[in-house]
Amino acid sequence: MNTGFETYQLAEEHEALREAVRALSEKEIAPHAAEVDEQERYPYEALDALVRSGFSAVHVPEEYGGQGADSVATCIVIEEVARVCASSSLIPAVNKLGTMPILLSASEDLKQQVMPAIASGEATASYALSEREAGSDAASMKTRAKRDGDNWVLNGTKCWITNGSESTWFTVMAVTDPDKGSNGISAFAVHKDDPGFVVGPKEKKLGIKGSPTVELYFEDCTIPGDRIIGDEGTGFKTALRTLDHTRPTIGAQALGIAQGALDASVEYVKDRKQFGQAVADFQGVQFMLADMAMKIEAARHMVYVSAARAERGEGNLGFISAAAKCYASDVAMEVTTDAVQLFGGAGYTRDFPVERMMRDAKITQIYEGTNQIQRMVMARSLLKG
Ligand SMILES: Cc1cc2nc3c(=O)[nH]c(=O)nc-3n(C[C@H](O)[C@H](O)[C@H](O)COP(=O)(O)OP(=O)(O)OC[C@H]3O[C@@H](n4cnc5c(N)ncnc54)[C@H](O)[C@@H]3O)c2cc1C
Helix, strand or coil: CCCCCCCCCCCHHHHHHHHHHHHHHHHHHHHHHHHHHHHCCCCHHHHHHHHHHCCCCCCCCHHHCCCCCCHHHHHHHHHHHHHHCHHHHHHHHHHHHHHHHHHHHCCHHHHHHHHHHHHHCCCCEEEECCECCECCCHHHCCCEEEEECCEEEEEEEEEEEECCCCCCEEEEEEECCHHHHHHHEEEEEEECCCCCEEEEEECCCCCCCCCCEEEEEEEEEEEEHHHEECCCCCHHHHHHHHHHHHHHHHHHHHHHHHHHHHHHHHHHHHHCEECCEEHHHCHHHHHHHHHHHHHHHHHHHHHHHHHHHHHCCCCCCHHHHHHHHHHHHHHHHHHHHHHHHHCHHHHHCCCCCHHHHHHHHHHCCCCCCCHHHHHHHHHHHHHHC
16 A cells, blocks of 8 residues: 555645635535525625635736636636535636636736736636627637727627626637638737727526626727737637636536535435435435436546646647536536436425526536537547547
8 A cells, every 4th residue: 555646636735725615615605605596696795705715816827916726726716616606606717717818828018917906806807709690600700800000999799708797807809800710810808998898788597697697899999909919810729728728617617516416415315304214215316326426526537637737738638628528517417407306396496506506507518618519629639630
């Protein structure tokens, strides 16, 4: 036996981080989760708690005043918040999504303009790629950006923008050269106070109701020339590279939702009695629990491996990040559906959290690319070489 064997073992600081975020989430986020969902309101209590504890944007490097958490640590934060409230977990998750294009491709000057405020929690960020007619086929976007002297002027509409009515900074992908296809798309950092930037109405959704999903309108929206992220024409590549780094975070969100549903189920079946005994004593119920836990464990390994590979800067992240997001989100949907089943009629009511978890799980199969698109990414990677 080699008790010092560390392969497949999280570092002590990762475990300590999990403990800290779990304690914070149970104390300060869980008590508001049902109300946030019911009232479809932004989880300000969670935002306050996460900012106060330094967990709202843990991925920001120390040089910009951030925690400099690695990708696995960032996944653990998102997972633990999602275990009690999926809407709240979008605060750290979308802060990473919205700023990753800047961290990957922006000039040092632009990083200095945006990142310190995100690190401190003064500001939050969103990511604006999708349009009503350009979802899975994001490269067919119509939003335009044109030079005007030293400025860029944006026109168009983005839709489905997570936390869009709350964010301060937006990374926006727009066409700068319509003749060049995806090589004619550039990325920009837009501030909510920029002239011509307008936030549209909130979508009425099935789940993650505490996270406002909105349209954004750019009406001759004028921004300084230095707000372009990277070189002209590199925006779509940056957008896709971003997803390689953030799909593991959606996997982590899915994982957290699934773990929350399993934990609630274990408690419930031990307590609930039928036929004169706890329903946990029925083998049919035990097999369901075992399958739920087995799938969660497998998803957790895949999510952490994909995050670790992204952290190491490995090339060819497409397959593993798509696989982690796709598998963990499919698991979340299966596990939360089984959790509702294990609660019986009670599971179908809003008196217990599992129906919310089932509704929240569904989005993880859709955003940052539907799971059909993830399977396309995986298959392309398999077949290309
Ligand atoms: C709540 C929510 C939050 C979101 N947040 C953001 C955000 O912050 N920023 C952002 O930019 N976007 C965001 N999105 C957009 C999201 O990424 C898109 O909805 C998603 O990529 C799918 O695009 P679509 O809705 O246009 O579906 P469509 O592309 O119209 O797809 C419809 C169906 O066709 C399938 N399909 C499409 N093409 C193929 C294909 N080639 N092969 C097989 N099947 C295919 C899809 O899988 C799907 O089942 C969000 C969406 C939602 C609902």
